[in-house]
Amino acid sequence: MPLTAYSISAQKEEDVGQVLKRLSTEFGECIATVEAVPEAWRAFMRQDLQCPCCFVTGAELVKEAHSKARTTPVRQACFRFSNPKHREHCDFDSTKTANTVPENLVAFSDSNSAITKAVRELVGTGIELGLFSQKSIRDMREWFFTKKTQSMFVVTLDPRFPKWMNLLYRQKFYAKTVEGVELTAEIVMNPKFKWHAAAAREQILRHPEFQAFLDAFNNKRNAFMLEYNRMGTLARRWQGRTVFDPSLLEEEYRKTCQLAEFMVKNYKPLKFATSNKGITVSSVLALAALLMFVRDWDQDLARSDFSRITEVAGNSNQDLGNVLGLNPFHDFRAWQALKAVQEFGVHVPEYIDLKAERVAIEQELRAKFGAPPIPVE
Ligand SMILES: [Zn+2]
Structure with a gap:
């Protein structure tokens, strides 16, 4: 309700x-x-x-x-x-x-945060200048609702997978440090030799399905590692349910983020309030998306609207900004990653314990070269 x-x-x-x-x-x-x-x-x-x-x-x-x-x-x-x-x-x-x-709605009236205060001032000024209105904010929500119902998918990803995936990426990092190094008795006796890295490389070699996954998402690695926690939460919370497929809004997302960056750089109260938080703060994205929406996603027009607002911002009627904005891009990257991984159809037998397996392989390798087993800490 x-x-x-x-x-x-x-x-x-x-x-x-x-x-x-x-x-x-x-x-x-x-x-x-x-x-x-x-x-x-x-x-x-x-x-x-x-x-x-x-x-x-x-x-x-x-x-x-x-x-x-x-x-x-x-x-x-x-x-x-x-x-x-x-x-x-x-x-x-x-x-x-x-x-x-709902998480994708942003109450600009929330006065507890310096960011929201700064954004509310901009929203109020934008309304006073007639650049948008409460009706445009409503229309944007309707646009989003229509988009959403046009593009849905069912969440089936195992919620354990994202955490496991993150560990796999870590194994890959270890493995990279010994890339191309052939194990010989001489090399393994070097005190700087990293057994765990050699074990990680061997582990990936033994599971072609791991390598297939890493190859498929090689360029997404950083994004996936950033979002793995959120992916797991979303997969758990929405399991078996129909959700919005964000890939439909990729272009709008990209343009909105660029505008949000411009906004943060060019309006001091926003720059000050968002320091270190980046531009993905919901209320900032909600305003950027609104500016883009009313200009039919034309960045130049949206940017010049924003400049007009900042020229006079500071004295707006605060009641005007008391509206519920929409951030259509809430959890955008996490949803995108979840859907991509789900579509890839990862079949990992029982999500084997990567670390335990790597340790076992390391013991095996040590024994093979006559090296002492992993020292007990
Ligand atoms: Zn309803």
């Missing part, structure tokens, strides 16, 4: 409190609690308010809930869409998402 809904008549996104405040003005009657809302208002809301993700109408208000012991609400007031139901693949089409913000 989303915390906010989009009003077709007001062309903006509001939470329950904001909707009641606006309708109080429009209907000339002050009503502040969900229980007191008259049927006429409810009927109006059913056709005026849309789900922020899948855009069905039929909204019903759900009042906030308190636990017996606590005075703070356990659930904030929110919107229920049950007639008609959410469209398939809507982020809110699950009881698990009651009262949560």
Whole structure:
């Protein structure tokens, strides 16, 4: 159940409190609690308010809930869409998402982070300059929802695989240090000889399927190693479920990242706030994607819009920036890696313990050359 809904008549996104405040003005009657809302208002809301993700109408208000012991609400007031139901693949089409913000949505109103504050200022200024509006932000979400439903795949990757893959890459690193070195009695007696590297090389040679995997993704190694943890989490969480295939947005992702880089370099508060965090911060990407979206992904136009915003930013009406933005590229690289690996169809027998096997091979090699076994630490 989303915390906010989009009003077709007001062309903006509001939470329950904001909707009641606006309708109080429009209907000339002050009503502040969900229980007191008259049927006429409810009927109006059913056709005026849309789900922020899948855009069905039929909204019903759900009042906030308190636990017996606590005075703070356990659930904030929110919107229920049950007639008609959410469209398939809507982020809110699950009881698990009651009262949560899906990870790809960015609440610019969050005032706890310096980055979000800087971005909200830019969003507010952009709206004041008429470069985009709450409606464009809504339209972008609809664009993304349509893209998403056009391109889905089912997650089947074994969640243990990414961690195993990361270890395999490490073995490959070891193996590389002895590439082309032929083992002889003389070489292995050199005190600098690295037995574990020789063992790692032998291990990969013994498993042609390991080499096939390494060859297939040779140029993706760094990206995969960066994302392996997230890949495992996603594979576990979404196992057997249908998810968005991000490869469809590769071009948009590339362009958005370039714009985000430009933004961070050219707006001091953003540069300062994002130091060391890179440009993949969700709120920065959400704004960059919005600037690109309203300009039909034309980088030059988006860049000049951004420059116009930064020329006057600093005094915007903060309420304007209180919207829910969308970062269509949340976990983009991790999803891409997951899908690529899954499609490759890795069959690793029982995910053998790479380290244990490498140690066993090292013992074997040592024995072969009459060297003492691995010293006990
Ligand atoms: Zn929905």
